Amino acid sequence: MPLSQLAETLIGSEIVRLGGEIKEKIRQGAHIYNFTVGDFDPAIFPIPKELEQGIIEAYQKKQTNYPAAEGNLDLRETLSAFIQERQKLNYSINEIVVAAGGRPLIYTIFRTVCDKGDKVIYAVPSWNNNHYTHFVEGEHVVIETTEQTHFMPTAESIRPHIKNASLLSLCSPQNPTGTTFRKEELEAICDLVLEENSRRGPDEKKLYVMYDQMYWHLTYGSIQHYDPVSLRPAMKEYTIFIDAISKVFAATGVRVGWSMAPAALIQKMKLILTHMGAWAPMAEQKALAGFLSNRVAIDNYLQHFKTALETRLKTIYQGLMQLKAAGMPIDCITPEAAIYLTVKIDLQGKKTDNGSVLETQAAVTSYLLDEASLALVPFYAFGAPANSPWYRLSVGTCKMEEIPVFLQKLEKAIQKLH
Numbered sequence: 347m348p349l350s351q352l353a354e355t356l357i358g359s360e361i362v363r364l365g366g367e368i369k370e371k372i373r374q375g376a377h378i379y380n381f382t383v384g385d386f387d388p389a390i391f392p393i394p395k396e397l398e399q400g401i402i403e404a405y406q407k408k409q410t411n412y413p414a415a416e417g418n419l420d421l422r423e424t425l426s427a428f429i430q431e432r433q434k435l436n437y438s439i440n441e442i443v444v445a446a447g448g449r450p451l452i453y454t455i456f457r458t459v460c461d462k463g464d465k466v467i468y469a470v471p472s473w474n475n476n477h478y479t480h481f482v483e484g485e486h487v488v489i490e491t492t493e494q495t496h497f498m499p500t501a502e503s504i505r506p507h508i509k510n511a512s513l514l515s516l517c518s519p520q521n522p523t524g525t526t527f528r529k530e531e532l533e534a535i536c537d538l539v540l541e542e543n544s545r546r547g548p549d550e551k552k553l554y555v556m557y558d559q560m561y562w563h564l565t566y567g568s569i570q571h572y573d574p575v576s577l578r579p580a581m582k583e584y585t586i587f588i589d590a591i592s593k594v595f596a597a598t599g600v601r602v603g604w605s606m607a608p609a610a611l612i613q614k615m616k617l618i619l620t621h622m623g624a625w626a627p628m629a630e631q632k633a634l635a636g637f638l639s640n641r642v643a644i645d646n647y648l649q650h651f652k653t654a655l656e657t658r659l660k661t662i663y664q665g666l667m668q669l670k671a672a673g674m675p676i677d678c679i680t681p682e683a684a685i686y687l688t689v690k691i692d693l694q695g696k697k698t699d700n701g702s703v704l705e706t707q708a709a710v711t712s713y714l715l716d717e718a719s720l721a722l723v724p725f726y727a728f729g730a731p732a733n734s735p736w737y738r739l740s741v742g743t744c745k746m747e748e749i750p751v752f753l754q755k756l757e758k759a760i761q762k763l764h
Contacts (some may be wrong), residue, residue: 376711400633417444524686
């Protein structure tokens with residue numbers, strides 16, 4: 347029996363499909379070097395002890411009832427101060443809304459801004475923009491990025507599509523690439539948005555920018571995080587931020603996220619979230635309100651956390667570049683941010699020992715899993731072309747001692763091809 351058009355046409359997640367394949371291999375006894383999940387192994391990367399204790403204490407105090415629909419007042423007050431201190435952005439409590447992580451906020455933004463048929467501009471590879479655009483029956487305006495720009499969209503690539511668009515979805519540091527906007531490029535994009543909104547009449551819908559900065563604390567070396575409002579204060583009227591504790595504190599399962607945006611827009615988001623019931627749990631909100639005031643605990647945690655992530659990213663990067671120097675069809679973008687490494691494994695067209703040809707990138711992905719026990723997420727799972735040889739490698743569950751082992755297995759798997 348047919349269901350709704352949405353249910354019948356929604357595309358399944360390639361990441362979920364790949365995850366199921368990995369779980370089945372593990373169930374059968376295989377040891378898989380799983381670099382697919384944008385998550386953390388709590389045994390390696392636990393949440394901050396002070397946050398954990400705060401959650402326990404909140405439950406012990408019976409703080410288990412409904413929170414405020416827009417997020418508890420004490421948390422929004424703390425977030426306002428935290429954002430001012432860490433990003434130098436001024437957002438009042440009426441310009442902040444809290445929800446159960448970033449996902450319901452992103453969905454709510456699409457619902458708040460977009461009508462059926464509205465143009466939604468997003469780059470690929472990127473996380474889930476295609477699915478959210480499908481939810482609102484928007485017009486997909488897809489910008490294919492390349493390694494020359496570190497898979498980040500540029501002002502020139504956006505310019506031809508910006509007229510009459512309703513939403514421009516940007517993410518930096520970006521999932522899946524772990525790359526970031528350079529200051530000049532983001533400034534140019536902001537200028538495009540301001541110019542387009544200035545062109546539109548007073549009764550026309552404006553172009554909004556959804557700016558996902560979920561990983562913004564996790565930058566390495568000389569890389570700096572930039573945002574539209576800091577670079578162009580006039581962008582505050584048109585920017586909707588997405589942020590959360592999911593990545594910065596390895597707290598993906600704790601489920602507290604927030605948006606900052608103009609108060610009138612936040613009010614509309616609040617109304618939609620009220621009907622969804624996608625509130626962050628009361629106890630977690632109370633704990634976070636206390637933790638975000640503990641500057642010393644935050645700084646100590648981030649110092650250790652970032653060092654551990656960067657060490658893994660750089661160690662894997664160096665190992666892959668050594669394979670490249672040895673003539674392997676491998677490449678890699680220097681780690682910039684987040685928990686991801688952008689890796690190229692170009693084996694399409696190679697023959698295996700049994701004479702079969704790796705005719706597609708999907709076949710390459712399966713070969714890496716079967717022969718090297720290596721699980722990566724292909725960029726085609728994030729909307730890139732099906733023949734893209736690029737992959738996302740996530741270090742959230744990576745054990746340092748396994749890095750040389752999986753690199754050796756990858757080398758041997760490639761050497762078996764001809």
